[in-house]
Amino acid sequence: MKKQKFVATLVLSLGLLATMSGCHHRPTTTTVIPDSGRPSSGATNPGANGENPGATLNPTPPVEVTPNNLSGTPESYGAFDNLFAGAHNEDRDKFKGDTLYFDFDSAVIKPSEETKLQDLAAYFKGNQKLEALVIEGNCDERGTEKYNLSLGERRALAAREYLGTLGVDAHRIKTVTYGTSRPAEAGHDEAAWKKNRRDEFVLITPK
Amino acid sequence: MSTLVKISAIIATALCALSALADETLEIRKDAARLIRVSVAGFAGEAESVLKFDLSVLGMEITTPENAEFLVGGHDNGHVEGTLAAAGNRPLWSRSYAGGSARSQAHAFANDIVKEIRQTAPIFQTRIAFRQQSGAANEICVADYDGANAQMITHDGALISGPSWAPGGQKIFYTSWKSGDTQILEHNLASGARRLFAGYPGANFSPEVSPDGQRVAMILSKGGSPNLYVSAIDGGGLKQLTLTREEDSSPCWSPDSRTICFVCRSGRARLQTISADGGSAHNLAVTGVFGNMTSPDWSPDGQQIAFTTGSGLFSICVVPSAGGQAQKLVEGEDPCWAPNSRTIIFTRRASTRRILCLLDVPTKHVKDVRQLTGSCSEPSWAR
Numbered sequence: 001m002k003k004q005k006f007v008a009t010l011v012l013s014l015g016l017l018a019t020m021s022g023c024h025h026r027p028t029t030t031t032v033i034p035d036s037g038r039p040s041s042g043a044t045n046p047g048a049n050g051e052n053p054g055a056t057l058n059p060t061p062p063v064e065v066t067p068n069n070l071s072g073t074p075e076s077y078g079a080f081d082n083l084f085a086g087a088h089n090e091d092r093d094k095f096k097g098d099t100l101y102f103d104f105d106s107a108v109i110k111p112s113e114e115t116k117l118q119d120l121a122a123y124f125k126g127n128q129k130l131e132a133l134v135i136e137g138n139c140d141e142r143g144t145e146k147y148n149l150s151l152g153e154r155r156a157l158a159a160r161e162y163l164g165t166l167g168v169d170a171h172r173i174k175t176v177t178y179g180t181s182r183p184a185e186a187g188h189d190e191a192a193w194k195k196n197r198r199d200e201f202v203l204i205t206p207k
Numbered sequence: 208m209s210t211l212v213k214i215s216a217i218i219a220t221a222l223c224a225l226s227a228l229a230d231e232t233l234e235i236r237k238d239a240a241r242l243i244r245v246s247v248a249g250f251a252g253e254a255e256s257v258l259k260f261d262l263s264v265l266g267m268e269i270t271t272p273e274n275a276e277f278l279v280g281g282h283d284n285g286h287v288e289g290t291l292a293a294a295g296n297r298p299l300w301s302r303s304y305a306g307g308s309a310r311s312q313a314h315a316f317a318n319d320i321v322k323e324i325r326q327t328a329p330i331f332q333t334r335i336a337f338r339q340q341s342g343a344a345n346e347i348c349v350a351d352y353d354g355a356n357a358q359m360i361t362h363d364g365a366l367i368s369g370p371s372w373a374p375g376g377q378k379i380f381y382t383s384w385k386s387g388d389t390q391i392l393e394h395n396l397a398s399g400a401r402r403l404f405a406g407y408p409g410a411n412f413s414p415e416v417s418p419d420g421q422r423v424a425m426i427l428s429k430g431g432s433p434n435l436y437v438s439a440i441d442g443g444g445l446k447q448l449t450l451t452r453e454e455d456s457s458p459c460w461s462p463d464s465r466t467i468c469f470v471c472r473s474g475r476a477r478l479q480t481i482s483a484d485g486g487s488a489h490n491l492a493v494t495g496v497f498g499n500m501t502s503p504d505w506s507p508d509g510q511q512i513a514f515t516t517g518s519g520l521f522s523i524c525v526v527p528s529a530g531g532q533a534q535k536l537v538e539g540e541d542p543c544w545a546p547n548s549r550t551i552i553f554t555r556r557a558s559t560r561r562i563l564c565l566l567d568v569p570t571k572h573v574k575d576v577r578q579l580t581g582s583c584s585e586p587s588w589a590r
Contacts, residue, residue: 030303031315076408105475105499105518107454142519144540145368145585146413147476147501149382149389150426150433150456153410154472157428175428176388177410181345181366 078171080132087207090134095120095201100159102197104140107154109162117159120201121166132204133168135159137177138184140193145179152177159199174204232293235276236324239549239569243267243324246275254283254313260353261317261331264550266570267324277324287312291320299323310355327547334589335552336360336370336379337563341581347381349396352545352552352588354563354578360394369585373416373440376589380404380414380423391425404442413457416440417464418507418590422483424458424467435469437483448481449488457502461528462509468528470501478503478514492530500524502541506548507590511568513542513551523553525568536571539564543588552576552586 077084098116124133137156139148156175164170185192235243245267247258258279259269272278278296281289287309290301302319304312311332318329330352339348345367350357361367365385372379379394391405391414405411409428416423420440427436430447433454438445449455451471458469468480468491476499478491493500496516503514511525521540526533539553551566560582565574
């Protein structure tokens with residue numbers, strides 16, 4: 001009687017442990033790949049369990065806003081719309097000597113650079129001709145692409161703001177950022193970098 | 208009686224050993240940060256290289272069967288048949304794959320292996336988009352996550368930047384200079400059709416589609432500074448979210464599409480969050496790293512934000528999405544999370560070109576995407 005009970009317990013334990021260790025063979029299954037000509041994205045939907053702790057747990061206070069004290073970019077370039085949009089000449093030589101240089105990671109117009117902007121302002125002030133300006137903002141390579149697009153645009157806008165204070169009509173000026181994609185110098189040292197942190201000025205005239 | 212006791216003692220010991228092995232396998236699987244040793248046998252050519260690459264991307268070290276904790280076996284005679292066993296040749300399962308290409312069958316097998324060992328969502332049949340530069344030309348390409356089957360989708364011969372997938376993998380948004388200005392274009396992959404999504408006066412760049420596919424975040428300078436804006440997916444309902452003079456850049460979305468994390472350069476470049484419906488921006492409290500913090504990307508599971516730190520020498524970092532201690536992982540920039548919230552694709556600057564790399568966050572294991580030519584950067588992972 002004892003022996004039978006012992007054997008029964010043993011057999012039961014054997015069965016249990018065998019199941020737990022998973023050493024029985026599972027059958028082969030076939031996975032069919034959909035032949036869409038393109039692999040599926042295989043993305044799982046994060047919406048179901050996407051947590052957003054950033055919105056509910058916000059230990060830091062709201063950021064103080066330094067208001068943008070500009071008049072802003074005009075909704076259109078007014079009298080200069082057609083000039084910018086249509087066929088026109090781009091003169092990169094006219095204001096080559098006025099290429100504006102910036103310190104690293106900065107969009108501040110340095111006092112030493114201000115005379116260049118005064119030159120430009122003098123050209124456009126009272127200028128009745130259908131002529132306009134494109135300011136191209138550039139950065140050195142020591143930033144990520146998206147960051148440099150913003151910094152380049154900030155540099156171009158800084159020059160436009162300054163020209164505005166000198167009386168140049170904002171409708172006359174367009175800004176374009178190139179980030180780090182149009183270096184003036186190809187090197188990987190400060191000698192090259194300082195030449196790349198710049199605004200270039202392009203004179204736009206009708207064809 | 209004593210013989211029976213001896214036999215049952217032997218059996219009991221054997222069973223204990225077996226269940227201990229099962230526990231050990233469980234322990235291996237639970238430790239996300241552990242490099243797991245795997246052997247791959249029976250395959251050749253493309254199937255073998257795909258299997259080995261995929262498994263190493265998920266922090267597995269390919270080794271000999273004697274040293275392996277898991278053994279991958281099978282063959283590819285017409286179609287892939289695969290087996291997975293644990294150390295000691297304990298079979299776990301065998302599967303057969305049909306349809307598609309040999310490559311996609313091998314990826315499907317690798318997905319199943321990773322699901323078993325890492326318990327993460329499958330990523331080996333997903334796609335990426337990126338910017339490719341060859342000489343003076345810049346174009347947008349899409350490819351398999353490992354760089355295979357790469358196709359150029361633009362042919363403008365103009366500067367181009369920042370591809371961003373809409374969820375569902377059918378559309379890509381990017382910034383183009385082909386008009387002479389920066390404009391955001393929406394590109395339908397199936398038809399090749401493009402439309403102008405944002406072409407306001409000033410700059411239009413860095414589009415990012417919300418995970419629910421309803422909205423687009425972008426940087427526009429039409430208000431006088433490069434600021435954060437949000438619109439509906441059709442471009443309507445444009446709303447300006449930030450008003451600062453300091454420039455903003457690189458927005459990314461929380462997985463529930465309610466919050467945007469972005470960079471504001473006030474003093475140095477720092478990470479901020481703002482409700483996509485508007486309101487005040489908040490600094491993300493990040494400790495442990497210094498200098499500029501740029502190019503954030505929010506993990507699909509909501510837990511972490513990856514970002515780039517540095518100026519000149521860059522590092523990929525992760526921080527808990529509510530803020531906290533950041534962890535520097537590897538040298539590189541512009542991280543983008545895979546759908547599994549474990550793998551990150553990023554860019555590394557090599558001497559003559561930029562290279563896309565795949566990072567396994569818990570193990571910090573990195574694999575270059577060597578299949579791609581030219582200088583490749585700004586990757587976006589279809590999610």
